[in-house]
Amino acid sequence: MNSSAQETLADRTSQKILPKTIQLWMVSGPDSGLQKIFFLAETPVIRVGRSVCNDLVLTDPYVSRLHIEFHLMPEGLVLRDCSSGGTFIGDWQVKEMYLLGAQTLCGLGHSRLLLQQRAQEQSEDHNPFSALVGKSPPIEELRRLISKVAPFQETVLLTGETGTGKELVADAIHNASPRKDQPMVKLNCAAFPRDLIESELFGVGRRVATGVEERPGKFALAQGGTLFLDEIGELLLDLQPKLLRVIEKGEIQRVGGKEILKVDVRVIAATNRDLRAMVKAGTFREDLFHRLNVLPIRVPSLRERRSDIPFLARHFLSHFANRYTESLIDIAPASLERLECYDWPGNVRELQNVIHRSAVYGEGPLLEIDRFLGLSQDTQTLPEPGKPPSCPTLPLRVQERRLILEALARNSSNVARTARELEIGEATVRRARRELMDALTRNGGDIDKAAREFGLSRPNADTVIAYREGAPSS
Numbered sequence: 001m002n003s004s005a006q007e008t009l010a011d012r013t014s015q016k017i018l019p020k021t022i023q024l025w026m027v028s029g030p031d032s033g034l035q036k037i038f039f040l041a042e043t044p045v046i047r048v049g050r051s052v053c054n055d056l057v058l059t060d061p062y063v064s065r066l067h068i069e070f071h072l073m074p075e076g077l078v079l080r081d082c083s084s085g086g087t088f089i090g091d092w093q094v095k096e097m098y099l100l101g102a103q104t105l106c107g108l109g110h111s112r113l114l115l116q117q118r119a120q121e122q123s124e125d126h127n128p129f130s131a132l133v134g135k136s137p138p139i140e141e142l143r144r145l146i147s148k149v150a151p152f153q154e155t156v157l158l159t160g161e162t163g164t165g166k167e168l169v170a171d172a173i174h175n176a177s178p179r180k181d182q183p184m185v186k187l188n189c190a191a192f193p194r195d196l197i198e199s200e201l202f203g204v205g206r207r208v209a210t211g212v213e214e215r216p217g218k219f220a221l222a223q224g225g226t227l228f229l230d231e232i233g234e235l236l237l238d239l240q241p242k243l244l245r246v247i248e249k250g251e252i253q254r255v256g257g258k259e260i261l262k263v264d265v266r267v268i269a270a271t272n273r274d275l276r277a278m279v280k281a282g283t284f285r286e287d288l289f290h291r292l293n294v295l296p297i298r299v300p301s302l303r304e305r306r307s308d309i310p311f312l313a314r315h316f317l318s319h320f321a322n323r324y325t326e327s328l329i330d331i332a333p334a335s336l337e338r339l340e341c342y343d344w345p346g347n348v349r350e351l352q353n354v355i356h357r358s359a360v361y362g363e364g365p366l367l368e369i370d371r372f373l374g375l376s377q378d379t380q381t382l383p384e385p386g387k388p389p390s391c392p393t394l395p396l397r398v399q400e401r402r403l404i405l406e407a408l409a410r411n412s413s414n415v416a417r418t419a420r421e422l423e424i425g426e427a428t429v430r431r432a433r434r435e436l437m438d439a440l441t442r443n444g445g446d447i448d449k450a451a452r453e454f455g456l457s458r459p460n461a462d463t464v465i466a467y468r469e470g471a472p473s474s
Helices: 003-010 137-149 166-175 194-202 237-249 275-281 286-292 302-324 333-341 347-361 396-410 415-422 426-442 447-453 458-465
Strands: 015-028 035-039 045-049 068-073 076-081 087-089 092-094 096-098 103-108 111-123 156-159 184-188 226-230 251-253 260-262 266-271 295-298
Touching (some): 015 045, 076 092, 137 295, 166 184, 166 226, 302 333, 396 458, 415 426
Parallel strands (some): 156 266, 226 266
Antiparallel strands (some): 015 111, 045 068, 076 096, 087 092, 103 111
């Protein structure tokens, strides 16, 4: 199995798909309408191509004699390309990969083949990172930080823009910690009025005279586990000393009660506000800020991890397609390009909403993202295909160079690793880097202008340009 397949397997969720049967259906090309069902217990390897020796025989002259093999492995179904012309899933040419979804649309020759898996699901050990979808460097760094902080008791402060998934990060920290079998309790500090937030946090003491019954608060409910305080920047100033006391001493006092209760709770707080600025403005206590900021983690915006957008979009599509329709199996290439080019001010939450709306209104098999479905509350729209927010329409050759340069930046300018990842020659990678350097010279050393010629982000351009001839490249 090549490294690409191994990485794909490493990103699988806690449910593994064990197909019993698969149906192959030619949806376009000379053999359109051809269908065949295979029982994998009888045929664990299924071959597709023009040769009469194959299990599914095609007549498309652009299909190889043996074009694709499907192998049933212990971890799931594997596609292996055996052709000279290539096999494509969406815009990507694949050599070997695990097919994680119930449906996959493959391009081969001048034909398209739809594979449908009929599977039973088998639970594995819980994966705390299963909800953090993506393979980009920012999301890998986020997983690394979660693994670092999870084993400890100290408070974690999650920062980042709205919609980035801070609650999912809090879940991952809890699920990767020794407290994973204890309660995970959540409270949005902005969701309760002034007269209720204190009792929600600390509970209510029993008062015989007024007939008020004792009621535990979130800290008591989270005993032995984790309490996630979302929108911590909205916590009232007069309640902040009480929260500080819990964090420092592990003690709470219920509203109207006299007894001091001991609690063992780890606190994870989150905010999209600048708490340092609030401290300077006097609207957030400095001592509480330092107590919360023991283990800070910044959750990256979707703009910083554009390469994860196809993974996220297909993840959401799989969820919503199962709910609304089984005819949607993938996202149209032009629509996927528009999603990757959009700036996503609402981050992952906004992307989820766009896929949700489009799945409701869309018709299969390929999801078309209508440009008016993805409007945020301002007047932004999804850009036309091929038009990143700051880039003109790019020729296909330049788009190919952009993909190579982005991969090169992802691999810290390591030519050998980049070539292996993209399954191309090292000379092609070096040529793409040389073209960027030529553009830099043409533009008088202006990195922004050189990056725009390739539709490349400035951070990626900086990484590639920082390379010096003679430095190690593999």
